[in-house]
Amino acid sequence: MDALLERSHQLKQALIDFILDADDELAGALETYAAAQLRRGSGDTIQQELTIDSFAIEGKVGDKSPVDLFIQTHPELSPSDRQLLNNWHRSFMGLFAIVKILDDGFELMNWLTAKNYIIKFNNPKIQQEMSRLKEGEILLTRISPVTESYWTFSGPYTQMGKLGKPKLAVAIGNFKENYKSHLYSDAPDLLEEAWQSVLRYHQQFLEFFGSDEVTMPGYQLNKKIAELQEITTEKSLAAAGIDSSKSLAEIAEEAGVDEEEIKAAAEDMGADSKVVSQLLNNKTTTAKMVTSKVELPADLKKAEEVTALSHPRWGQMFLPTYTKIKTILAAEDWQSLEDSEKIIRHYLESKNINAFIWYRLAAEYPNSLEKILQTVLQRSDFNLQNDLNTLLQEYHKPLEPELPEIASVPVHLHNLFQEALGEVHKSKSKNKGQKKATKGFKTL
Numbered sequence: 001m002d003a004l005l006e007r008s009h010q011l012k013q014a015l016i017d018f019i020l021d022a023d024d025e026l027a028g029a030l031e032t033y034a035a036a037q038l039r040r041g042s043g044d045t046i047q048q049e050l051t052i053d054s055f056a057i058e059g060k061v062g063d064k065s066p067v068d069l070f071i072q073t074h075p076e077l078s079p080s081d082r083q084l085l086n087n088w089h090r091s092f093m094g095l096f097a098i099v100k101i102l103d104d105g106f107e108l109m110n111w112l113t114a115k116n117y118i119i120k121f122n123n124p125k126i127q128q129e130m131s132r133l134k135e136g137e138i139l140l141t142r143i144s145p146v147t148e149s150y151w152t153f154s155g156p157y158t159q160m161g162k163l164g165k166p167k168l169a170v171a172i173g174n175f176k177e178n179y180k181s182h183l184y185s186d187a188p189d190l191l192e193e194a195w196q197s198v199l200r201y202h203q204q205f206l207e208f209f210g211s212d213e214v215t216m217p218g219y220q221l222n223k224k225i226a227e228l229q230e231i232t233t234e235k236s237l238a239a240a241g242i243d244s245s246k247s248l249a250e251i252a253e254e255a256g257v258d259e260e261e262i263k264a265a266a267e268d269m270g271a272d273s274k275v276v277s278q279l280l281n282n283k284t285t286t287a288k289m290v291t292s293k294v295e296l297p298a299d300l301k302k303a304e305e306v307t308a309l310s311h312p313r314w315g316q317m318f319l320p321t322y323t324k325i326k327t328i329l330a331a332e333d334w335q336s337l338e339d340s341e342k343i344i345r346h347y348l349e350s351k352n353i354n355a356f357i358w359y360r361l362a363a364e365y366p367n368s369l370e371k372i373l374q375t376v377l378q379r380s381d382f383n384l385q386n387d388l389n390t391l392l393q394e395y396h397k398p399l400e401p402e403l404p405e406i407a408s409v410p411v412h413l414h415n416l417f418q419e420a421l422g423e424v425h426k427s428k429s430k431n432k433g434q435k436k437a438t439k440g441f442k443t444l
Helices: 004-019 025-038 045-058 066-072 079-090 124-130 165-180 188-209 218-239 248-255 259-269 273-280 322-330 339-350 355-364 366-377 382-396 413-428
Strands: 092-102 106-111 115-120 138-145 151-161 213-215 306-311 313-317
Touching: 004 066, 004 079, 004 165, 004 213, 025 339, 045 066, 045 079, 045 138, 045 151, 066 079, 066 339, 079 138, 092 115, 092 165, 115 248, 115 313, 124 259, 124 322, 138 165, 165 413, 188 218, 188 313, 213 218, 213 355, 218 306, 306 355, 313 355, 322 339, 322 355, 355 366, 355 382
Parallel strands: 115 151
Antiparallel strands: 092 106, 092 138, 106 115, 138 151, 213 306, 306 313
């Protein structure tokens, strides 16, 4: 173990002690950060340690991170120490597969981006503890750079064992839900393309519907969304150099797969059969990302009316009560309307109602929304302009958009999902009477 690795361990311990011993703004920032993080996790010891580890890099006290404050308050640090600490801003959470066991660490692959890393142990204890791990096992952990050629474990890890493709797909879906900011954190090109796909879909939504807001019966909206999806797919196929005029049989033959197998996998996945078949043969396309399937949830397909909203960053939202809340906000006597307070509270409490929807309502009905919230919240001094963001944060609504569900996903993840579904489909064929398998990765 080289001196730089040993020093990285010493500095990390000193940084964690610095955070835990604080009794000023830093302590308050940790408490706030931890409360938000632990709501999403199990709250066990590993989760708590991961939270502190993440806070050290991602937390904020004013405009500085804890590691910035540590450097600032320790002038005795050498230039080498400072460089090492500053490099930790590139650390990230990932779901890693052990590709190869090395004498002093591992070669890991981040499943989210298919990027490989050389990871070296920075203390004997972690080396002894991880010596029992085998190739192919999956780890949920955070890694930090030491040099340009190798990294080290930043904090604790969760050992997930060797996962079959269906369970791995579920694990990736869970990671996406719990660590949204780290989805493609080590692949800015993939992240940028994912965001660009949201913008493109928004533009296609505007071209197709002529507005960023449409309301119609659920079954009708679902048909329209399917039509829009078909147009989007055609454009994606053309961009990837795929001839969409070919029959499924022709594409299946070129891909070297069975046509019926493609249809079955596509039906399970809710995807276009031609896209599935082309992706089974990656040699036919150079695309890095695959367009996500957009479809109304089953309950909304049966709804009397559903409003679809589109935004270039927040993505698409489908709301069965949007007309009702607008009616409430436009009414002279809103309390006389059925379920009015219940609907307002639903918009506050539901995780499906994001900040964008609130900003949209606030822009259209500022006066009535302020008065209604004063009544519902029993806060007579509530000021919409000054207090809305604080209220949204109180109800755990991010003020900035997170990568929406409609964003494109990397080809390797899409292929994993296909293969996972293929295994599930084969299992269902053998055991038709068994309960349908969970598809956790579908959230991607």
